[in-house]
Amino acid sequence: MSKLFLSCDEASHVCDKFQYNESTFLERLKFKMHIIFCSLCKKHMVSNMKLTESIKKSDIKCLDAKSKSEMKKCFEEELKKQNTTE
Numbered sequence: 001m002s003k004l005f006l007s008c009d010e011a012s013h014v015c016d017k018f019q020y021n022e023s024t025f026l027e028r029l030k031f032k033m034h035i036i037f038c039s040l041c042k043k044h045m046v047s048n049m050k051l052t053e054s055i056k057k058s059d060i061k062c063l064d065a066k067s068k069s070e071m072k073k074c075f076e077e078e079l080k081k082q083n084t085t086e
């Protein structure tokens with residue numbers, strides 16, 4: 001039942017589970033072994049990882065309150081300048 005080598009179908013399934021942290025240690029191990037000799041699945045994993053990373057980054061941007069308040073300050077100062085010159 002638990003074979004050591006995954007098929008490409010199984011490997012891509014495990015790769016998808018990575019995204020949701022649903023993969024087991026054994027699955028990750030098998031997947032790593034698979035991508036050693038399968039460049040196609042390796043490619044799939046890299047593009048998957050990039051996607052997750054960009055999602056994480058955009059989340060951080062949204063939650064960054066400091067830069068938000070700095071932006072607001074800048075905006076208000078610009079607004080003040082405009083009011084005084086007029």
Ligand SMILES: [Zn+2]
Binds near residue numbers: 007009034038
């Ligand atoms: Zn494969």
